[in-house]
Amino acid sequence: MASRTIRTPGIKDVAALAGVSASTASKALNDTGQLREATRERVRRAAEQLGFTPDSRGRALASGRSFTVGLITTDSSGRFSIPIMLGAEDALSAGEMALVLCDTRDDPLREQHYLKSLVSRRVDGIIVTGRRTEAREPVDVPIPVVYAFSPSTDPDDTSVIVDDHGGAASTVRHLQSLGRERIAHVTGPESHLSAQIRAASTMGAARSGFVGQPLYGEWSERWGRHAVDVLLRAEPTVEAITCGSDQIARGVCDRLRELGRSVPDDIAVTGFDNWSVMALASRPPLTTVDMELEELGRRTANLLLDVIAGTPRRGQLVLPTRLITRESTLGT
Amino acid sequence: MASRTIRTPGIKDVAALAGVSASTASKALNDTGQLREATRERVRRAAEQLGFTPDSRGRALASGRSFTVGLITTDSSGRFSIPIMLGAEDALSAGEMALVLCDTRDDPLREQHYLKSLVSRRVDGIIVTGRRTEAREPVDVPIPVVYAFSPSTDPDDTSVIVDDHGGAASTVRHLQSLGRERIAHVTGPESHLSAQIRAASTMGAARSGFVGQPLYGEWSERWGRHAVDVLLRAEPTVEAITCGSDQIARGVCDRLRELGRSVPDDIAVTGFDNWSVMALASRPPLTTVDMELEELGRRTANLLLDVIAGTPRRGQLVLPTRLITRESTLGT
DNA sequence: GAAAATCCGGAACACGTTTTCCTGGACGAA
């Protein structure tokens, strides 16, 4: 029993080595209290020598905060949640906050479980994000919550969302500035709010230039290709096609090329998402709308930090999108 | 000063309501100690009535564990880290463990920072993952660590890696079973270990049937398209092309179709990764190798739990891949 | 030289839980 298990040194060990009390050591390391500089330095050296790392569990207990926030996502496999997550993590880590990840896999039971776990961990706040732009039921926890991408149905909650409307309108204005008037729109399922909004905004911006009706389908290249056939049969004079996603736009480009129509000379095409693997691999590369999701994640995190700090900002914050112009409208 | 700020109820509140001491309440709720069933029930009811949620910070302090593990990833935007992360999170959450996410963005400084933070949080263990299959420097922390995807250079560390060799060989055997003998290989940069290994294994499995040399390039559709031109010029009699990634394979298929060559009737094609957005959108859909990364994440997490529990399993664990057969080799 | 102001550092407590040890009572056996 001579040698006990080695322990990571605590503040008491540091204090002992420096010849002071634990409380003095705490003050020295946190630059608080009234201490002689010499003492401070002595403690610092002792801490360094022992490789002291403060135990944040103790700190959390003492401070009443955990310096942790939870991220609840209904689908982290999706390409929307990921950048949001990364942006949030980035902003939080700057504030010495850790992010614990909870993927509910769209299961309400799992969500309840995770919420309970986060409450139990006394996280300082929670970010809730989803895959759709439809508003979602607010979560019921005694902890600050901010919603990202999928807003809360309660308008008094804090939500950060994408400006689908502005994004769609920006593609139309861009095309109009290039002299394209007759504009069509191909997008995903009509049941998706984002598809509806983008379609409505596109029609609104194109005004009388809009040809036919929005073509609703699915978020796939296959649908994009098929939609071209449908569209050209009905509206052979179309000058530009705005698409609800880059996948659709890529399908549109592929089909147009197969039909011998030049993009953008004959018909200009725009996408939505700036999903690089689609937008850049498309032939030609796509002019598209970047939702700046990573920035959205950062903003969300900072908003959450504000709420935690006691200065909440209620309501929906709509973040602007950015138009990325490439060959599919500009040519080479 | 009559009413204090509302607090979330602690175990003492539960104990008071049930008319017992805090320690008794703890025993009742944890099914430990010697208590009358009636007392247990009384405490449970009190806890429920108050909506009591145990504070895991206190528990962590008392138990010496934090029930938290860290995940260090050098690139979480990449499509390899994500599934690993999700698999790990899945396996860990089953064990009531939380996962804190640390994206180093390939910056050694950030990595150091995160490691320090995780040590400070006294996480029970750390998972380190990367974007490449090359071995990486081990991290230096007094905490159990398991490496996923990118193994540690120290063979005594615990690492879980993908069977690149077996995956490549499985595509060749599949093609041979379909009667294809003359097999070529198009892959990414020769500087990438995974490209080298997949190429070597392909050649080894194809034996004398291998035509020419492996074509090294980049992980892009563009390179896949270009490689077809190079290959057909040099080896017009090739019967199958195995590719180092689905992106390359998709490019290969596209170019072959443009040249009027049928896939798979004239030339069969295989990919690698089973990246659905590539493999399924390709025309035709790709036979490819699924690295089962989510399973890899789960296995990694379970291995870490073993290490934490005190039964480490040292060395490299090579996880098998799964061949997914689709029209690019089978036809319709 | 004495009183007052200032500075430094330590003791004690708080945070919320678990765990170890202990006590008082009930009960059975001799």
Place this chain on the structure above:
DNA sequence: TTCGTCCAGGAAAACGTGTTCCGGATTTTC
């Protein structure tokens, strides 16, 4: 009745830190 055994539950310590308060020492002031 007395002793021993067993059981239910309480008191206290432990985990590691931050903070508040307080006393002693040193310096300043008259």
